[in-house]
Every structure is written in structure tokens, then in C-alpha cells.
Amino acid sequence: MVFEPGKSGNPNGRPAGSRNAATLALDSLIDGEANAITQKCIDLAKAGDATCLRLCMDRLVPPRKERAVTFEIPKLEKAADCIPVMGAIMKAVGEGDLVPSEAAAMGKILESYMKATELTELAERISKLEKQNGER
Secondary structure (H helix, E strand, O other): OOOOOOOOOOOOOOOOOOOOHHHHHHHHHHOOOHHHHHHHHHHHHHOOOHHHHHHHHHHHOOOOOOOOOOOOOOOOOOHHHHHHHHHHHHHHHHOOOOOHHHHHHHHHHHHHHHHHHHHHHHHHHHHHHHHHHHHO
16 A cells, blocks of 8 residues: 555554554563563672673662752952952862862852953943043
């Protein structure tokens, strides 16, 4: 049977929730064997099989979430204050209080703060200059 271009034999598409025949065949092969397969994987992991060990650990240990970072930083009031704060971040990495990826994330936050502060400082300076020029 040949269908017209742009039209299929099933205009409504595949029914919601229907499963592929290959998936159904695999499921029927595994049915009843899940416990034995899982136990075999655990046994192999205990025997030192790295792949099985990784598989078991991936199931047992949840992925690590970011942790809150707390340490003292110098006060931030103007863009120039970012230099000692970056020094504090670098010191924390050197002392092992922060890992480099945490320091990089903090550096990005600090950079955003610095840009916002610089823009605010520049806007204030421009406004002040405009007032001085307008008053003359």
C-alpha cells in the first residue's frame, strides 16, 4: 500500500503510552531476573569490578549538591573593594576552605558586583559633572 505524500497510514500518530516492540521483548526477557541480575552486579562490585562498583555507587550515593560557602570577606562598598575580597577568596583556596570551582563561582559573583558598582559610580560621577556644567 502506498500513501499519498504527506499522509501516513495512521493520521492520529502512535497512541499515547504505547511501547516499542523491541522494548516489550526486552522487558519480557528481564522479567523475573531483576533480583538475580542486581545481586550479580553487587557481587561483581564487591569482587572489584570497577564498572559494577560505579553502577552500584551511582545508585547508592546521590549526586553531590552545591554546599553553602561561609568565610569572612572584607566589606564591599565600592568597586575598588573587590581587590581585597578576591584576595580573601584566593587565601581560602590556598588554605583548603574553598575548592577552585567554588572560588571561580564566587569570582563570577564578585565580577558582577564590581560591574554593577562601577556603573553606579560612573552614573553618579556623570550626573555630578552635568550638574556642575549646568550651574555655570
